[in-house]
Amino acid sequence: xxxIMEMAADIIAAHASTTPMSKxxxxxxLKDVHSALLALENxxxxxxxxxxxxxxIISRKxxxxxxxxxxxxxxxGFKTLSRHLKTAxxxxxxxxxxxxxxxRSQSLAxxxxxxxxxxxxxxxxxxxxxAKARAAKKNK
Numbered sequence: 001x002x003x004i005m006e007m008a009a010d011i012i013a014a015h016a017s018t019t020p021m022s023k024x025x026x027x028x029x030l031k032d033v034h035s036a037l038l039a040l041e042n043x044x045x046x047x048x049x050x051x052x053x054x055x056x057i058i059s060r061k062x063x064x065x066x067x068x069x070x071x072x073x074x075x076x077g078f079k080t081l082s083r084h085l086k087t088a089x090x091x092x093x094x095x096x097x098x099x100x101x102x103x104r105s106q107s108l109a110x111x112x113x114x115x116x117x118x119x120x121x122x123x124x125x126x127x128x129x130x131a132k133a134r135a136a137k138k139n140k
Contacts, residue, residue, distance in 0.1 A: 004041060008034040019076075056100055066111045072100050080109040 012030050015021075021029070056063075056072035063070045068077035071084055073096075078084050085091045091099075093108055107114055121127065 004037045005034060008037055060100065060102065064106065064111075069108060069110045072096075078110075079113040082108055 008030055011033050012026060015029065016026060057075040058070050058072055060072070063072050065077075068079065069081050070077045071081060071088075073089055076084070081096070082093050085093060085096050089096075096102070096108075097104065097106075102108075
């Protein structure tokens with residue numbers, strides 16, 4: 001079996017292959033994963049650096065950008081936050097909104113991402129197809 005440092009490096013390499021990270025972030029992640037694996041090997045509970053009730057790392061104004069939306073818990077940027085909240089923080093979007101007093105009218109997706117998805121739906125004619133399906137259902 002590989003030693004703990006090799007396992008931690010493999011985990012971070014897999015994460016870094018899908019998520020852009022700075023050198024400092026890579027080192028921090030490696031230290032965190034290594035210490036968590038050591039704790040698990042010793043039969044201890046893995047310590048987490050996250051404190052959910054803590055003040056946000058990033059202000060709400062800065063969190064919602066055009067190209068990225070930043071997690072107010074850890075400060076990482078994404079196109080959408082829902083998946084990150086579930087996997088990294090074991091939190092639902094509604095809990096996140098409540099914790100940071102974010103209104104339901106505020107999208108948890110970046111503005112450019114929402115605009116590109118909207119344009120894709122328009123290009124495909126999805127609104128027209130939906131209207132036709134509703135009309136056909138109503139006429140039955």
